[in-house]
Amino acid sequence: MRTPDGRIGEAYWFYVRRGEILVVVGDEGPRIPSSVESMLENPVTHVMGHLDDKWVFGVDVPLDLEGAPEGHEWTPLRQLYGKVPELHWTLAGRAEQLVNWGRTHQFCGRCAAATEPSPGERARLCPACGLLSYPRLSPATITIVTRGGAEEEVLLAHGRQFPGRFYSALAGFVEPGESLEECVVREIKEEVGIDVVDVQYFGSQPWPFPHSLMIGFRARYAGGDLVLQEEEIVDAGWYRADDLPPCPRGGMSIAGWLIEAWLKEQAAKA
Numbered sequence: 502m503r504t505p506d507g508r509i510g511e512a513y514w515f516y517v518r519r520g521e522i523l524v525v526v527g528d529e530g531p532r533i534p535s536s537v538e539s540m541l542e543n544p545v546t547h548v549m550g551h552l553d554d555k556w557v558f559g560v561d562v563p564l565d566l567e568g569a570p571e572g573h574e575w576t577p578l579r580q581l582y583g584k585v586p587e588l589h590w591t592l593a594g595r596a597e598q599l600v601n602w603g604r605t606h607q608f609c610g611r612c613a614a615a616t617e618p619s620p621g622e623r624a625r626l627c628p629a630c631g632l633l634s635y636p637r638l639s640p641a642t643i644t645i646v647t648r649g650g651a652e653e654e655v656l657l658a659h660g661r662q663f664p665g666r667f668y669s670a671l672a673g674f675v676e677p678g679e680s681l682e683e684c685v686v687r688e689i690k691e692e693v694g695i696d697v698v699d700v701q702y703f704g705s706q707p708w709p710f711p712h713s714l715m716i717g718f719r720a721r722y723a724g725g726d727l728v729l730q731e732e733e734i735v736d737a738g739w740y741r742a743d744d745l746p747p748c749p750r751g752g753m754s755i756a757g758w759l760i761e762a763w764l765k766e767q768a769a770k771a
């Protein structure tokens with residue numbers, strides 16, 4: 502990964518500005534730059550590891566920097582999905598999270614002194630009081646609830662934040678002192694008023710909007726009527742596989758993966 506004269510050879514450079522990633526524009530679609538651009542002097546750079554025998558870096562580009570080098574353009578992270586290999590999109594999300602963490606931990610949260618990189622670990626150290634700050638992650642659970650036997654129904658909700666008429670799984674942030682399973686039970690009770698049991702882990706996904714880790718679950722309905730938390734939920738209902746409202750299926754989010762997996766199960770029963 503280093504050339505014989507000690508320089509860094511080809512690398513993946515994830516330049517991050519305002520939630521946007523710098524890409525090389527090409528006939529075959531955008532790609533992540535592999536060589537250093539002379540865009541910045543001494544940028545803040547996060548070493549992210551190796552891929553394909555190359556270094557991977559995340560670079561903090563000042564928010565007010567306008568324009569892009571010739572042949573390049575800025576693409577919002579969400580819009581980059583599907584245009585570059587999935588692994589590159591995931592790494593772009595990692596770069597975005599590391600850059601944002603660096604930007605928001607320049608000063609100690611306890612004594613307000615300027616922080617500096619902590620040697621040998623991904624952390625920022627306060628030289629005045631010794632406080633260490635690690636990259637911030639906010640875990641959130643996301644769950645689909647099912648009921649019924651031979652013909653199952655799935656609970657989907659239209660959140661107040663969703664654009665247009667769009668339904669999805671129920672999600673919420675984990676609170677301090679709470680297990681993931683307890684979070685699932687509490688969030689569902691708060692948002693739609695029902696009780697669930699049989700909480701089963703499904704999978705997880707880094708979600709860099711801005712710094713979540715989504716942890717997916719399936720759960721079974723145990724009782725209660727749908728009573729919506731109006732500040733969060735506009736509508737919610739039970740849907741059969743052949744009668745779903747507009748909702749994600751597969752694609753970029755774990756919500757889509759949860760729904761897709763359930764649909765496949767239902768199709769296999771038929």
Ligand SMILES: [Zn+2]
Nearest residue numbers: 609612627630
């Ligand atoms: Zn301090």
